[in-house]
Amino acid sequence: MNIIDSNEVVKKLINNNKMVLVYFGSKTCGVCSAMKPxxxxxxxxxxxxxxxQVDVEKSMQVSATYDIFTIPAILVFIEGKETIREARYISMQDIERKISRYYDLIFE
Known part of the structure; x- marks a missing residue:
């Protein structure tokens, strides 16, 4: 995942791609380090x-724009609209199931 620190770049990626996952975390967050892989x-x-990926410590403005109050957080945008939001206690099985459902609709 590329680390992004600009609102403009994040918005451009969200608007120019069918499906975008934005991972909000921090290098000092142990849970974030375990969740990223x-x-x-x-x-x-x-x-x-x-x-x-957005490092919340280095990109507070981006985090504020997307109302990120706790980390780790995962936002999935589909055709420019936030469709999935999970934070703090994230079940990877739930995320994968939700992503799968939308992925199949969009790409297959």
């Missing part, structure tokens, strides 16, 4: 999803 594993299953 799991998110990357799910993304390998769905290669057409564009994914980016």
């Amino acid at each position: 799991k998110v990357e594993e799910v993304l390998k299953i769905y290669p057409k999803i564009r994914s980016i």
Whole structure:
């Protein structure tokens, strides 16, 4: 996942791609460090999803724009609209199931 620190870049990616996963985390967050590889594993299953990471400590403005109050947080945008939002206690099985349903509708 590429680390993005600009609202403009995030908005452009969301608006120019059918499906985008935005992962909000921090290097100092132990849960975030454990969660990131799991998110990357799910993304390998769905290669057409564009994914980016936002470091909340370095990009507070981006975090504020998307109302991120706790980390880790995962937002999935489909055709420019926020469709999935999970934060703090994230079940990767639930995320994968939700992503799968939309992915099949959009890409297959």
